[in-house]
Amino acid sequence: MATDTAGAEYGAEQAAGMPQLEFSTYPNQIFWLVVALVAIYYILSRVALPRIGAVLAERQGTITNDIAAAEELKLRAAEAEKAYEKALADARAEAGRIVAENRAEMQEQLNEAIAKADAEIAARTAESEARIDEIRAGAMESVEEVAKDTAQAIVAVMGGSADEAAVDAAVESRLKGTAA
Amino acid sequence: MATEEYGAEEGGLSIHPMDQFEVKPLFGDGDVGMFTVTNVTLWMALAVLCVVLLLVVGTRGRNVVPTRAQSVAELAYGFVYKMVEDVSGKDGVKYFPYIMTLFLFILFANTLGLIPMSFTTTSHIAVTAVMAFAVFFTVTAIGFIKNGARFLELFWVSSAPLALRPILAVIELISYFVRPVSHSVRLAGAIMAGHAVMKVFAGFAAIAAVAPLAIGGMVAIYGLELLVAFIQAYVFTILTCVYLKDALHPHH
Numbered sequence: 001m002a003t004d005t006a007g008a009e010y011g012a013e014q015a016a017g018m019p020q021l022e023f024s025t026y027p028n029q030i031f032w033l034v035v036a037l038v039a040i041y042y043i044l045s046r047v048a049l050p051r052i053g054a055v056l057a058e059r060q061g062t063i064t065n066d067i068a069a070a071e072e073l074k075l076r077a078a079e080a081e082k083a084y085e086k087a088l089a090d091a092r093a094e095a096g097r098i099v100a101e102n103r104a105e106m107q108e109q110l111n112e113a114i115a116k117a118d119a120e121i122a123a124r125t126a127e128s129e130a131r132i133d134e135i136r137a138g139a140m141e142s143v144e145e146v147a148k149d150t151a152q153a154i155v156a157v158m159g160g161s162a163d164e165a166a167v168d169a170a171v172e173s174r175l176k177g178t179a180a
Numbered sequence: 181m182a183t184e185e186y187g188a189e190e191g192g193l194s195i196h197p198m199d200q201f202e203v204k205p206l207f208g209d210g211d212v213g214m215f216t217v218t219n220v221t222l223w224m225a226l227a228v229l230c231v232v233l234l235l236v237v238g239t240r241g242r243n244v245v246p247t248r249a250q251s252v253a254e255l256a257y258g259f260v261y262k263m264v265e266d267v268s269g270k271d272g273v274k275y276f277p278y279i280m281t282l283f284l285f286i287l288f289a290n291t292l293g294l295i296p297m298s299f300t301t302t303s304h305i306a307v308t309a310v311m312a313f314a315v316f317f318t319v320t321a322i323g324f325i326k327n328g329a330r331f332l333e334l335f336w337v338s339s340a341p342l343a344l345r346p347i348l349a350v351i352e353l354i355s356y357f358v359r360p361v362s363h364s365v366r367l368a369g370a371i372m373a374g375h376a377v378m379k380v381f382a383g384f385a386a387i388a389a390v391a392p393l394a395i396g397g398m399v400a401i402y403g404l405e406l407l408v409a410f411i412q413a414y415v416f417t418i419l420t421c422v423y424l425k426d427a428l429h430p431h432h
């Protein structure tokens with residue numbers, strides 16, 4: 001109640017004006033304002049702002065570095081993929097080459113075997129033919145002998161004493177004639 | 181009912197919306213001298229304390245991933261820094277600590293003033309005028325130091341017709357010298373008016389018939405005043421940046 005009346009008295013005293021226009025308080029307000037502003041300025045410029053600036057710069061740096069690192073890793077992954085693909089292609093080419101080589105080798109071996117077989121066959125054929133010729137020649141000789149003997153026997157039976165050489169010559173010429 | 185009305189009458193009569201702005205010694209009842217510790221001292225000290233708590237204690241971890249307090253401090257830093265850079269240009273960044281000081285002081289003085297029973301230092305024209313004139317003189321000095329006599333081109337509107345230029349120069353000159361007045365009265369006036377209106381509503385809350393309306397109005401105005409507290413700090417700061425821009429680049 002006491003403060004109320006005091007306030008009322010003060011209010012009556014100050015009825016015309018506002019505390020804002022009480023010039024006697026100005027030096028006090030200005031003094032403390034300057035103190036407060038200087039204090040805030042020193043706190044900000046010496047401690048707070050450099051610190052926050054550093055933190056923000058550091059964060060920016062970290063983000064930039066991380067992005068750069070990610071970029072590099074991506075590049076390396078792409079490189080690894082390229083290398084893998086190259087290795088795959090190389091392996092494929094190598095496999096193709098080996099297959100072709102083996103095929104050629106096999107073909108060569110096959111050709112060789114065929115040639116060998118052919119040569120053997122030819123040799124055997126030739127041998128067989130020689131033997132056949134021999135046999136045939138033998139047979140012809142036998143035929144000639146038989147023919148001569150038969151002719152001499154026939155001549156003898158006919159009663160003529162034929163000259164052996166003449167008979168032989170006649171048979172021979174006759175055989176030749178048939179052969180020709 | 182009758183007694184209630186009587187009480188209400190008395191309550192209505194005892195509204196002193198301006199009492200809250202009185203500058204009083206904190207200890208004793210003497211005169212207010214220049215170095216007397218007053219409620220002004222207390223609430224300005226609290227504003228300084230809040231700045232320390234938010235910007236120094238809040239950021240002591242220097243975390244790359246910020247804590248809550250640190251991200252608020254970084255937000256304030258980024259907000260003012262971007263404002264200075266955008267409005268004043270790259271060469272205005274040099275004055276960023278000064279502008280940040282003004283912004284934080286006004287912001288905390290305004291918001292601390294919204295605590296019931298508190299004292300709002302920025303509601304006094306003496307306080308805002310000192311800040312506004314400090315900005316005015318500093319900016320004028322920077323203008324002359326950076327540009328020499330070419331700073332006067334600010335008043336010579338070279339894009340206007342020649343005949344109009346002297347008239348425009350007079351208008352520009354007057355508007356230039358009115359700047360500190362409008363700069364300071366805007367802040368003090370907005371804060372003082374808001375607090376006075378809240379006090380009036382609070383006084384009416386003693387009358388039972390209008391109490392719900394008065395309390396509802398107070399809540400609404402309190403919300404508005406929170407907005408005003410921030411906006412006035414922002415306006416004061418951005419105008420400082422604009423004046424700084426004029427000093428650094430006086431060409432139209």
